[in-house]
Every structure is written in structure tokens, then in C-alpha cells.
Amino acid sequence: MMNEKTEQNTENLINKINEDIKKELSEKRYNHSVGVMKKAEELALIYGLDVNKAKLVGLAHDIGKELTREEKLNYVEKNNIEIDEIEKINVGLLHAKIGADICKKRYGFDEEMQDAIKYHTTGNENMSLLAKIIFVADKIEENRKYEKNESKKQAVEEARKLAKEDLDKAMLYLIDESLIYTIQKKELIHADSIAVRNKLIK
Numbered sequence: 685m686m687n688e689k690t691e692q693n694t695e696n697l698i699n700k701i702n703e704d705i706k707k708e709l710s711e712k713r714y715n716h717s718v719g720v721m722k723k724a725e726e727l728a729l730i731y732g733l734d735v736n737k738a739k740l741v742g743l744a745h746d747i748g749k750e751l752t753r754e755e756k757l758n759y760v761e762k763n764n765i766e767i768d769e770i771e772k773i774n775v776g777l778l779h780a781k782i783g784a785d786i787c788k789k790r791y792g793f794d795e796e797m798q799d800a801i802k803y804h805t806t807g808n809e810n811m812s813l814l815a816k817i818i819f820v821a822d823k824i825e826e827n828r829k830y831e832k833n834e835s836k837k838q839a840v841e842e843a844r845k846l847a848k849e850d851l852d853k854a855m856l857y858l859i860d861e862s863l864i865y866t867i868q869k870k871e872l873i874h875a876d877s878i879a880v881r882n883k884l885i886k
């Protein structure tokens with residue numbers, strides 16, 4: 685159980701992250717981050733997860749997203765972050781690993797929280813409940829409206845419904861949606877997305 689002191693610490697940390705991302709992210713991505721925090725809180729309550737962790741990770745998950753390509757490459761080099769073949773080409777993916785590292789150093793996020801940030805874009809075979817909640821919340825938070833794309837709009841509504849009933853089903857649905865999209869765009873698929881999909885099906 686959370687005592688009063690931990691509650692106070694969490695609130696202070698949420699305020700700090702909120703201030704930082706307000707400065708470091710665009711208004712659109714800031715609103716998305718707050719949306720993910722809210723959706724992660726909602727899912728944490730449904731699935732019996734520590735609400736504070738879910739909120740903190742949800743709010744901070746895209747903290748590395750708006751670094752330029754060059755800044756991302758510099759960051760991984762300076763901070764000894766290993767990068768794989770796909771990330772070398774699709775540098776944008778690195779915002780997940782970078783975000784986890786920033787949150788460890790700035791806010792003292794534990795391993796589980798760091799992993800949830802690392803895996804929020806591609807998914808991963810070894811996802812905790814927290815990681816799954818962040819992955820799903822990222823894709824279905826309230827600002828994802830897709831008003832100009834009827835099929836995406838329907839898909840996000842379906843995923844929102846699934847998320848309340850069965851988190852793994854929602855994950856599988858969202859992974860499939862993103863794989864289809866990636867294939868249509870003729871982009872590279874990260875092996876972790878295939879691995880997590882196979883695990884969810886097995």
C-alpha cells in the first residue's frame with residue numbers, strides 16, 4: 685500500500701515531469717502524453733496495477749521523441765545505449781530506449797518502468813503488465829481520433845473496447861494493426877513485434 689509520503693513523492697514527480705515535457709515537447713505531443721497518463725491510470729485500475737507507476741510512465745513515455753535524428757544518435761553514443769540494425773535505419777524508434785534512459789537518470793525510474801518505456805513502440809516478448817498497459821494506452825488514448833480515416837477510427841474504437849475486457853487481446857489487435865500499416869508503407873518490421881505477436885497467439 686502507498687503511504688502518504690509515497691503519494692506526496694509521486695505527486696511531486698508527476699509535477700516535475702509535467703513541467704519538463706511541457707517545455708520539451710510540442711503541444712500536440714504534450715496533450716498525447718497526458719492522454720496516455722489518463723488511459724494508463726484507467727487500465728491500471730481495471731487490471732490491478734500500481735496506479736502511480738502507470739501514471740508516471742504514461743506521462744513520460746515520449747520524453748525523447750522530439751529530439752532530432754542527430755540528437756538521438758548523439759544521445760545513444762554518449763550514453764552507451766546499444767542500438768540494433770533496424771534502429772540504425774529507423775532512428776525514430778530510438779526515442780523509446782532514449783526515453784527510458786532519460787527517465788532513469790532524471791526521475792529514478794526503476795527497471796520495470798524503464799522497460800515499459802523501451803517496449804512501448806515495438807512491443808517485446810518480455811512485457812510486464814505495466815509495459816502492456818503503456819503500449820495499449822499509447823495507441824488508444826482519447827486524443828487519437830483519426831477523424832479523417834474511417835478504418836483507423838473504427839480500429840481504435842475496437843481496441844478501446846478490447847482493452848477494457850482483455851488486455852492481451854487488445855495488444856494482439858494493436859500489433860496486427862500496426863504490422864498491416866507497416867507492410868502497406870513498405871517499412872521495416874522490428875523482430876520484437878513479431879516475437880510478441882507469436883507469444884500472444886501461443
Ligand SMILES: [Fe+2]
Pocket residue numbers: 745746749779804805
Ligand atoms: Fe512513442
Ligand SMILES: [Fe+2]
Pocket residue numbers: 716720745746822
Ligand atoms: Fe506515445
